[in-house]
Amino acid sequence: MKSTIKTLKELFDDLFSLFFPNLCLGCGQPLIRGEETICMLCHFHLPKTYFHNDPDNVLNRVFWGRVNIEAVAAFVFFQKGSTVQHLLHQLKYRNKPEIGFRIGKWYGQELIYSDLFRDVELVIPVPLHPNKQRKRGYNQSRMFAEGLVSVMQADLEDRCLYRKVDSKTQTRKARYSRWENVENIFAVRNPEKIRGKHILLVDDVITTGATLEACARALLGVPGVRVSIATIAYASY
Numbered sequence: 001m002k003s004t005i006k007t008l009k010e011l012f013d014d015l016f017s018l019f020f021p022n023l024c025l026g027c028g029q030p031l032i033r034g035e036e037t038i039c040m041l042c043h044f045h046l047p048k049t050y051f052h053n054d055p056d057n058v059l060n061r062v063f064w065g066r067v068n069i070e071a072v073a074a075f076v077f078f079q080k081g082s083t084v085q086h087l088l089h090q091l092k093y094r095n096k097p098e099i100g101f102r103i104g105k106w107y108g109q110e111l112i113y114s115d116l117f118r119d120v121e122l123v124i125p126v127p128l129h130p131n132k133q134r135k136r137g138y139n140q141s142r143m144f145a146e147g148l149v150s151v152m153q154a155d156l157e158d159r160c161l162y163r164k165v166d167s168k169t170q171t172r173k174a175r176y177s178r179w180e181n182v183e184n185i186f187a188v189r190n191p192e193k194i195r196g197k198h199i200l201l202v203d204d205v206i207t208t209g210a211t212l213e214a215c216a217r218a219l220l221g222v223p224g225v226r227v228s229i230a231t232i233a234y235a236s237y
């Protein structure tokens with residue numbers, strides 16, 4: 001019976017979405033059933049990097065000679081004026097945490113088939129300063145991490161790595177001062193929880209890698225830890 005006749009809930013959902021359609025946060029078109037947050041067409045057109053299948057990708061080189069990272073990957077390329085920029089802007093400034101979760105789920109489904117990432121045991125988001133998190137209501141990197149662990153055989157760990165002091169907004173600073181700014185602001189508590197683990201450190205965007213490098217240094221101070229990195233986007237400027 002159930003396969004041929006719509007349940008009351010499905011009927012109600014259809015009626016509801018006729019008047020109040022859920023819109024794709026990428027293109028603004030109504031979502032169809034089975035789509036969440038971002039439509040299939042937007043997903044299809046995302047400029048994916050496929051870095052997780054390439055151990056010599058350009059992002060690995062960002063950390064050469066700086067800190068020992070196992071593997072580095074980003075889901076998509078960041079381009080100005082693109083759907084990716086639009087999605088990231090809403091994730092950070094327009095109270096749309098579900099974008100981080102949705103993308104994390106998509107990327108997790110790719111990472112579980114990657115030789116470089118499939119043995120990750122813990123996923124750790126770059127921590128926001130508590131003041132910023134209070135203002136935004138959530139940590140966008142943690143939302144990405146939640147999406148990842150919903151499909152990967154790994155646990156979310158968001159308490160061990162923490163931010164010691166507030167750093168001024170970094171957007172307009174030169175690379176050198178940016179590095180000075182973040183060098184010593186992360187630390188690890190309860191190190192026994194991460195000892196000996198392969199950790200996937202995650203953030204929304206990677207540019208110079210300064211923040212991720214500072215986090216990785218703090219994590220690598222714990223014996224036996226290996227660190228890999230995954231971000232939503234790679235901005236190459």
Ligand SMILES: [Zn+2]
Nearest residue numbers: 024027039042
């Ligand atoms: Zn769309």
